[in-house]
Amino acid sequence: MKNLKFIQNLFNDTPDLVIRTLKRKYQSIYVVYLESVASGDRVNSYIISPLTLPSNYKEKIEKSLAGPNLKIITIKEIELYLCSGFAIILDGKKLYAIETKADLDRGIDDAKVEPAIYGPKDSFVENIQKNIGLIKKRIKSGHLKTENKLLGRYSKTVVSVLYIDNITKKELISEILTKLNNIDIDSINTSGELKQFLSNENKNVFPAMKLSERPDTIVKSLLEGKVIILVDNSPFAIVLPSVLADFINPTVDDYSNSLNTNYLKVLRMCCFILTIITPAFYIATTTYNPEAIPGLLLMNISTQRFGVPFPSIVEALIMLFVCELLRESDVRFPNNYGSAVSILGALILGESAVASGIVSPIMIIVIALTFITSLIFNEVEINGAVRSWRYIFLFFAATLGLYGFSLAIIIMLLNLCSYKVFKLNYMFPISPFDFSYLKETLIKIKRKKLNTRSKYLTDNIRKQS
Amino acid sequence: MKKIIILTIILLLTGCYNYKEVSDLAFISSFSIDYTNNNEFNIILEIKENNKDNLFSSYLLEGYGKTIEAAIQNASLSFNKNLYFINLDILLISSNAANLKLNNILDYVTRDNNFALDFNIAICDDSKGAIENILKKEEIFGRYINTLFKNTDNNVINIKLNDLLNSYLNHYYDIILPIINLKDNTIIIDEAVIFKNNEIIEHLNEKEISIYNILSNNLMDYYIHLELDNNIVFKTTHYNTKTNFKNNTLYIIPTLTGSYIEFENLNLNNSKELKRITEKINAKFNNEVEAFIDNLIKIESDPLGLKRYIKQKSLHKIKYRISTNIVLENKSLIFKSIGGK
Incomplete structure (x- = not known):
């Protein structure tokens, strides 16, 4: 009765708390569960039915409920188990927790954020056990270790740290576990939130860790010697450590011919550079260093700018602002209205802005090129970083021309080269140079020749003989 | 934050000193220099229109002065744009100016960083007539002459400023320049002149x-x-x-x-x-x-x-x-x- 009163006090004003009383040989036992997170059917079939059988009337509870996942728990754990969908059996002083979770998550679905034409279609879901299952389905080895942690004072979110013990460096694992142990917060709901606690966010705009919804990408990272963190209720896994090359080279490249893929890799690298520098280069050359532009093109630009009332830098900022606005409204607005926003945007940017003389056609080309090249990256964080650097470049170019533009390049390179993620340089595998990892990211060679892992990520470098 | 504020202030205080919008530039296509009997430079500038409706038209500015710079200043007195010589197509020098002031002219165009090194140079004694002749055909003179020089069927001496400077500064070479003639209302480049000690001494057919x-x-x-x-x-x-x-x-x-x-x-x-x-x-x-x-x-x-x-x-x-x-x-x-x- 003491335990029951404790539960009633703890879950006071909780209408979904169900308490059922069952008569046993000498005394009554109580089955308590939260009907919002536990399945009533499972409670009936796993607990009520077996315990009410005449043959089980005199049997001990452990014997009567031999089938389902049964744990003996303490009074302190009642709250966690009840909220996790378990039913609690109060048998005198003894407390039993039986797993009767309701199916509150969706089934495994296609990858939406990182689609691949020829790669596997499955992606992570909000259920951590399913996510671990998707990984274990691909790595059938006892060396794949999982360490679970409960994070969040109220949310008590399950966070799993996955690694392959004979590949991943021990220092990396202990560093990550230490960081996780130091987290003391009310709740952790998604991997995106957890990511912020693991990285020194305010030090750099570039993301320090990659989020992925693809189990094949995660498996590849595990086999390279990286650590994966899965968060319950989040369909994204965190890959630690991640470097710039990981963001601009998706794993789906592995499923195509190496020659064709290398072309795409070069294209992506060009896009990364172009999306940052295009508006700044245009401003620097047209307003400070027109001699860098071929005569005929300069004449055309001059002709197109005829009658535009704003300086080029203001024109560029207006266009960038409008494009960011369109992108944000496209992302936030329900899909059904998406096309209307796009049409409106196209009208504003294409026809009307030029016709009204607010911007020149060449500026539309410059900004369109900037945005099209940024769309090649599906990682939102890298797009955010690119946007910040785009404005820094613009500022330098608008004040000092090509000289300022060159200064901005130097500052960005200094920033990238001095940035470290879990002791790994962000410009890796270029600096420090590592051909093994270069073959996995920035260039693609024959599959047969990918026989070593990077020595910077693991001590076990041999992949195949 | 302090670093960012200081950097911003430094950039804003030191930057923007040579900012100019591309639409404020006057693109000069041809530049003619003559030296008159009054010991004055007479310059003619052909400026390309940067108006959407008149892409193939240009207009002339003319000025006089004791120096080339003074003549240019004089020509642009009532003009509201920055003269931009980087895309100059051709520099026309009269025989008189070539004989008397070639040294000054070459010195001026190489000293001023508003000039590139890749424009053609030719001798023309009636540059105003030649330019106006082409303007009547609704073409830009500098661009027209450039195509004449590039045309491989034409037997011309194609000399650009950097080539000319190579010869001019090398004491083993004497300068040679093409002549642009206006014959029967047609522009012809069928002659050249050879210099010795910076003076024209011979015509080549x-x-x-x-x-x-x-x-x-x-x-x-x-x-x-x-x-x-x-x-x-x-x-x-x-x-x-x-x-x-x-x-x-x-x-x-x-x-x-x-x-x-x-x-x-x-x-x-x-x-x-x-x-x-x-x-x-x-x-x-x-x-x-x-x-x-x-x-x-x-x-x-x-x-x-x-x-x-x-x-x-x-x-x-x-x-x-x-x-x-x-x-x-x-x-x-x-x-x-x-x-x-």
């Missing part, structure tokens, strides 16, 4: 220009026609001249590769006859080159830079030998020609 181009290996693809008495025309497709100095003799070996494109009473299937004709053309070209070099020795001007081989200040004591080498190209076409018999 079309034939001499082609010999000069072959001997100096100017990378032009135009065709040279060598005509014999019986209307046989040898047309070159490419050429190469080697020069070396041995035993006190300068050997000049032009190799002309080409084919016979027009002929009368010539049987191309007869190899002996073909050889005889080829030798005749060889000898004819040899004579023409000899005459050209003899003339250069006579006037003591050296646009070919022959002095750099003999390492002497004068061409007078030079011994030279010309060995032209005619190479027939594309024999199958020659032998299968329907005009052979």
